Amino acid sequence: MAKDEIKTPLILEIKGNSLDDGPGIRSVVFYKGCPLSCVWCHNPESKKAAVEISFDAKTCIGCGACREVCPKNALARDNPFYIDRSKCDLCFLCLDVCPSGALDSVGKAMSINDIMKIILPDKPFFDTSGGGVTLSGGEPTLFMDFTSGLLKLLKQNNIHTLxxxxxxxxxxxxxxxxxxxxxxxxxxxxxxxxxxxxxxxxVSNEKILDNFRYLFRQAANDGKMFLPRTPLIPDMTDTENNIRDIASFLKSLNIIEAALLAYNPLWHEKSDKVGVNDPYKHSKVMTSFRETSVMERCKTIFGNAGITEAKR
Ligand code: SF4
Ligand code: SF4
Structure with a gap:
């Protein structure tokens, strides 16, 4: 068995009562770690599959307690993201003394049973709303064996999985x-x-498109829900050419329903917290909500190809 398959993932969060991540009321398990590195990633804290430290400048009251206890001298107001991560050894002594919660650890090792204990009390809500559990990220498929074990247990408990x-x-x-x-x-x-x-x-998209074609056909055969989704990122994915190309690709598979996801610029703050360099921080187009006309243009292109908007 390959090394990457036996890894236990770190979990960023288990969000209950979600209405945005599939049908009904859902619990969403967010994994940490992704094989892609999209420049617009809305969850930059999910990119690395390792524990990280975060700093929230808005919450910090400037008391200096963290700087006094740090054995590595990794904290300074002059550091670009306050924490010099090349010095920090993640001892987390600073978290213990921070009175405001401005410092935090990101990513928690959880067993399948730990996750089930959090999820199971919400089963009555899943059952009455047609909801269930959504695995998200990061990328759950990075951890095939763990995710397989979790999905098996969810199905044994008669919970809808997405x-x-x-x-x-x-x-x-x-x-x-x-x-x-x-x-x-x-x-x-x-x-x-x-x-x-x-x-x-x-990364190149060859494998992604091949997997898409195969999985769509298989899911259609087996009556499983399969929804293509395109995040609309200003001048990157929402260009006329790209949306036309996606529409043609979907049409070539006779797909008639897909989702277009509106751009949300609020991820920039999250990049600062985990010290990820964000080349678009000062870009007006990337730090603003997109005009509704862009969404309308994309919907029209899809509509002209016979693809209707799916309700998520
Ligand atoms: S985790 Fe430890 S090494 Fe890193 S900044 Fe905090 S106290 Fe310093
Ligand atoms: S201990 Fe917390 S509140 Fe005080 S300076 Fe450090 S991060 Fe800010």
């Missing part, structure tokens, strides 16, 4: 370990041009 994925995975392992226990798959399709995809997402 996976949100970037599509970059080994399809054979996916079909063997995850697919049998999934009721629904939300599959992101971001950019069709291979080079542009590589530029903005860090």
């Amino acid at each position: 996976l949100e994925t970037c599509g970059f995975f080994d399809i054979h392992k996916f079909m063997d370990r995850l697919y049998p226990y999934l009721d629904a798959i939300y599959f992101d399709i971001k950019i069709i041009d291979r080079e542009v995809h590589k530029k903005y997402c860090g």
Whole structure:
């Protein structure tokens, strides 16, 4: 068994009572770690599969207690993100003395049973609303065996399961370990041009598109819900050419329903907290909500290709 498959993931958060991540009322398990590195990632704290430290400048009251206890001299007002992560060894002594909660650790090791203990009390809400559990990220498919174990247990408890994925995975392992226990798959399709995809997402999209084609056909055969989703990112994914290309790609598979996700610029603050360099921090177009006309243009292109907007 390959090393990457036996890893236990870190969990960022388990969010209850979500109405935005699939049908009904859902609990959403956010994994930490992703094989892509999209420049617009809305959860920059989910990119690395390792524990991190975060600092919230808005919450800090400037007492200096953290600087006094830090054995590595990693904290200074002059540091770009307050914490010099090249010095920090993640001892977390600073968290213990911070009175405001401005410092925090990001990512928690949880067993499948730990997760189930949090989720199971909400089962009555799933049952009455047609909801269930959504696995999101980060990217749950990075941890095939763990995710397989979690999905199996959810199905044993008769809970509806949905996976949100970037599509970059080994399809054979996916079909063997995850697919049998999934009721629904939300599959992101971001950019069709291979080079542009590589530029903005860090990897080529060949494997993603192949997996998409295969999985869509398989899900259609088996009556499983399969929803293509395109996040609309200013001048990256929402260009006329790209939306046309995506519409043609979907049409070539006879897909008639897909979701267009409106741009949310609020991720920039999150990048600062985990010390991720954000080249778009001062870009007006990337730090503003997009005009509604862009969404309308994209919907029209999809509509002209016979693709209607899915209700998520
Ligand atoms: S985690 Fe430890 S090394 Fe890192 S900043 Fe805090 S006290 Fe310093
Ligand atoms: S201990 Fe907390 S509140 Fe005080 S300076 Fe450090 S981060 Fe800010």
